Amino acid sequence: MKQQKKYNISVEATLEVIGGKWKCVILCHLTHGKKRTSELKRLMPDITQKMLTQQLRELEEDGVINRIVYNQVPPKVEYELSEYGWSLKGILDSLCAWGEKHIAKVYGSMDVLEENVLNEHLK
Amino acid sequence: MKQQKKYNISVEATLEVIGGKWKCVILCHLTHGKKRTSELKRLMPDITQKMLTQQLRELEEDGVINRIVYNQVPPKVEYELSEYGWSLKGILDSLCAWGEKHIAKVYGSMDVLEENVLNEHLK
DNA sequence: TAATATAGGTACTTATAAGTGCCTGTAAAG
DNA sequence: CTTTACAGGCACTTATAAGTACCTATATTA
Numbered sequence: 001m002k003q004q005k006k007y008n009i010s011v012e013a014t015l016e017v018i019g020g021k022w023k024c025v026i027l028c029h030l031t032h033g034k035k036r037t038s039e040l041k042r043l044m045p046d047i048t049q050k051m052l053t054q055q056l057r058e059l060e061e062d063g064v065i066n067r068i069v070y071n072q073v074p075p076k077v078e079y080e081l082s083e084y085g086w087s088l089k090g091i092l093d094s095l096c097a098w099g100e101k102h103i104a105k106v107y108g109s110m111d112v113l114e115e116n117v118l119n120e121h122l123k
Numbered sequence: 124m125k126q127q128k129k130y131n132i133s134v135e136a137t138l139e140v141i142g143g144k145w146k147c148v149i150l151c152h153l154t155h156g157k158k159r160t161s162e163l164k165r166l167m168p169d170i171t172q173k174m175l176t177q178q179l180r181e182l183e184e185d186g187v188i189n190r191i192v193y194n195q196v197p198p199k200v201e202y203e204l205s206e207y208g209w210s211l212k213g214i215l216d217s218l219c220a221w222g223e224k225h226i227a228k229v230y231g232s233m234d235v236l237e238e239n240v241l242n243e244h245l246k
Numbered sequence: 247t248a249a250t251a252t253a254g255g256t257a258c259t260t261a262t263a264a265g266t267g268c269c270t271g272t273a274a275a276g
Numbered sequence: 277c278t279t280t281a282c283a284g285g286c287a288c289t290t291a292t293a294a295g296t297a298c299c300t301a302t303a304t305t306a
Contacts, residue, residue, distance in 0.1 A: 010222030074282040099133030197252035
């Protein structure tokens with residue numbers, strides 16, 4: 001049991017787990033399946049190696065992702081949503097969907113979305 | 124139309140609007156109805172006046188809340204979700220609900236949630 | 247008559263989040 | 277035989293988010 005702490009509203013607890021610049025992005029990618037570190041890095045060209053590792057550690061510590069280490073050389077590590085992490089699926093999907101609509105509203109088109117595997121369904 | 128910008132995944136656009144330490148909290152409170160600045164301040168004891176105003180301005184600029192000014196002295200200003208803001212209702216509710224479950228999981232009880240109007244349904 | 251509530255603004259400072267650069271070790275490919 | 281991919285660690289620096297302190301103006305209340 002963690003040290004006592006007070007929240008004024010429950011959403012603060014959620015933000016402690018998935019808040020920040022990168023965590024939702026990482027989790028969204030993981031809703032599409034297990035990913036290796038290098039795959040995640042390619043999917044998020046702007047994240048630094050350090051931030052990626054750091055965020056993955058924190059997500060793991062909060063129990064929303066699993067880290068799978070294969071004992072081989074060169075090293076292979078995969079990340080996946082844990083069972084607990086899958087309980088965020090609805091939220092993550094909604095966040096992505098809202099973002100798409102917001103982009104359409106603000107920019108009038110989807111041109112600001114980089115073309116990649118995840119955005120295939122928009123074409 | 125805003126200046127062109129690239130997103131790698133649509134959730135990034137969502138986070139530009141509701142990301143950060145306070146915006147989701149403010150919006151959650153507003154899903155329970157129109158609120159005056161001072162009411163919001165009381166609901167969020169840890170936010171500073173400056174941050175509250177700043178976040179409200181940004182939310183207004185992004186079109187998710189409306190600012191209603193009554194021309195009277197002492198001044199009266201109310202904030203409410205805009206029609207566009209209401210499209211976030213599902214997400215905000217889910218974030219709160221997940222937070223409640225997370226608190227129960229991590230702390231084993233709801234004791235870390237301050238008792239206030241919003242958390243009445245938990246007793 | 248002095249304090250309080252109201253909704254802020256502004257300059258400055260601090261805390262935290264994020265980024266940079268350089269390092270490990272090995273196997274396979276060029 | 278040098279380079280690349282792989283998954284990181286660590287010290288240091290910078291950017292951004294957030295906080296502090298002090299200011300405006302007025303009507304009502306104690």
